[in-house]
Every structure is written in structure tokens, then in C-alpha cells.
Amino acid sequence: MIGTQKNTELVVKDLRKSFGKNKVLNGINFRLNEGERVVVLGPSGSGKSTFLRCINWMEEPTSGEIILDGEVVTEKNVRRIRQDVGMVFQHFNLIANLTVMENLTLAPVKLKRMKRDEAEKRARELLKHIGLISKMNAYPASLSGGQKQRVAIVRAMMMNPEVLLFDEPTSALDPESIGDVLSLIRELASQGMTIMIVTHEMSFAREIATRIVFLDKGRIIEEGEPSEFFEHPKTERVKEFLEKVL
């Protein structure tokens, strides 16, 4: 087991976000329950990544509320909430001046989640699990893209998060590494991890999602189970989108 189960409930209420005059999110209402795996789809510029990034306040919402387990995210508690919301970035963002091991142990040790030896033991287990124990003392520069992303996922798991957010986790990878990263995400899914993914991998979305959310112009215009969404889309916009990408 990489993770452990919790009672997670994430609620997004009338979320709006503008960058200057550019309105990116125009009132999103959304709910994510324990064990759900939501894939966010939509054309580029529809606000998918911004939506994801607003959840842990990497982008501060212009208005609206993010509520995790009944607690509204504010300036004051955002740092604590982020500790329970893992995030995986498109460009991995491994800390360049720290080794793989240090990348994994920095947050849990600094934030007093684990003692150093405990954290290192856990990190070793996880690295063994993803086949990268030999890279333990290597710096990120010597890893391939796929290896970096798998380390980044494991780094997020070190905090034992309630939700994992994936922001286009495979968009910067070569086809072979994509497979490795997707199988790791698949494994987390099979263990009941609550997951939200922004991705362009349609077949993976269909396979892994318990629900698809489709964004267009900063609004959720359609959501549903993957089979329903892909085979019987309700809106013209989604039909058009699927025709282009499938």
C-alpha cells in the first residue's frame, strides 16, 4: 500500500478566478468524495489547470469557496490544508538542489509529520516500489522525465494526502515514460486514493475516471460517468470536442 484511506470531502462553491480583466473561471460548483477519481477535460484555455490550482490555492480564488472536510480554505489555514492536498505538476518541479531522498523527506520532516529516520525508511520503501532506489542519492538533473514524475508522485504521497491533484502529469513526457507514470497513477487509484486529474490522455481518462468533468469557458458544462460521457455526450460542445480528440 502506498497510501491510506481517509474520509475526504472536497466542496467547491461558486469558484471564480480572474487574471486582471481575463475571467478564467466563471462560477464552478463541484464536489469530490472519498475514493472518487475525477478527470477534468476541456479545450485549452477552458480553465482546467486554473481550476485545479485554485483547489490548493496555488492560485488564490477571486471569489467563491474551497471547503476541505468542512473547513473553508483561507489565507490563514492554507498552508496546513496544502499539507493534506498532494500536487503533481506538469513539469515535475523536483527541487533541483536536493537529492531524490531529500526531495522526499524535506516536507514530512520539516513539517514534523515524521522523524527523519522514519521518513527515510518510508522513502526507501516507496523508491524500491517504483524501482528507483538506486537513484536515492542522485540529483533530479540525472533522472529522465518519467523518473522525475514518478519521484514527484511519491513525494506527494510521502505527506499521506487526502486528495492528489495531477496537473497534466504526462504532457511533458515521451510516450514510453507516459506508460510508467500512468501505471503508477493507476496503482494509486486501485488503492482507493482520491484523485483529480487534468489530462489530455483520453483513453486513460476513460479507464481511470469514476467521473468526467468537462470545462468550457470557465464553467462545468457537462459531467458524468466516463462511459456515458464518451458514448452519449449530452451537449454539442462535448460532441464537437470528442470528435476532434478521439
Add this chain to the structure above:
Amino acid sequence: MNGFFDKIVELFSTPEYIDSLLHGFLLTMQISYFAILIGVLLGTVIALVDTAKKTKWMVIPKFICTVYTTVIRGTPMALQLFIMFFVIFAIKGFPSIITAILAFGLNSAAYTAEVIRSGIQSVDPGQTEAGLALGLKRSTIFFKIVAPQAIKNIIPALGNEIITVIKETAIVSMVGMYDLNMAAKDIGSGQNMASYVVPMVTAALFYLATIYLITFVVRRVEKSLRKSEMRGAEK
């Protein structure tokens, strides 16, 4: 040509001349050392204010820093030195070395601040984001993630600034201070050697050797800092 060699012999066999050169060199080094120290300390503070998040508490400090760097970088160093000597510290008996250190230190701070600011800003924002997403404190992110990476970008440019300060201190001869530059002029003057070539070339070699040494050290430091960027680098 014979005269030239005679002058070399004369310079190096007259203890008073050697003494003057060394004293001049010592003063140049003292002013440079403390000016750079002030420059780095004050420059770091300015750079941190400059790169800090824009909150209402930071508006005034940010404004002061902008005005400061604009004024310092927009006026000649020689004029700043004159203002320090003849306006601000025009106090009888006030040690001129302190005035000079302050003049160069305050000047260097503005440039060093730019060096440090651009070093900090050249670190990939994704690095800070990774720290934020993990829930780390801003201070932890700065000291553990941003600063160690920024230093790699700062060191080479800071090396340049150090070199600039050392050379620029030569203008203290304009306010009558006896630095290396002034020593060369004094030794070469009519009542001494009555020939400028040898003392001035010697002074030039003093500057060159110092700066060469600093360049060498900076390169070394730079190289060792870049270790983690090399493929296959391990701890």
C-alpha cells in the same frame, strides 16, 4: 631601455617607495573589503524587499528601495564620493577611510541588490510552487530551495561587482586619500622618482594580480556550486 631597468631597480630598492606602495595597496584593500561587505549586506536586504510579496506593509519599503537604487545607479560614483566627503561627512577630523567605505558600500549595495534580485528571480517559479504545494513555510522555501539555487546565479555576477569596486576605489585619490593609485602617482612625481612609468605599471600589476586571484576563486566556487546540475551527480 637602460633607464627603464634602472627605474625598476630604483623602485624596488628604495624601502620608502615599497612602503608607500604597500600602504596604498592596504588602503585600497581595506576600503574595498568593507565596502563590499556593506554592499552585500545592504544589497541582500534591498533584494529581499524587492522580491518580497506585494503586501500593503511592503509598499513603502519597496518604494524606498526603488528610489535608492535609481538614484545610486543614475549618478556618477565620483560625485557620490564628493557628496559624502564635502557634504554629508564634511566634519573636521572624521576619518576619511570610513567616509570612503560608506560611499563605496552604499554605491555597491545598489548594484549588488540588482545582482541578488535577478539571481533570486531566475530560479524557476516551479521550485517555489513545489514547496508551497507541500505546505512548507515561505522561509523554509527560501532557505532550503530558492537561496541555494539563486546563489549559483549570483556568484559570477557578484564576482564582477567585487572587481568593479576594487578598481573603482582608485578614485579616492581625487579626495586626497593615499591608495594604491595615489601611491603610484606620488612615487612617480618630481620630488621622488621623476618618472611615472615604473610605479604606475607596478600599481597596475598589483590591481591585476588581486583581480586575477578573485576571478580564480570565484570560478572555483561557481564550479563547486554547479555540481548538482551535472548529470550523474550524486551526494
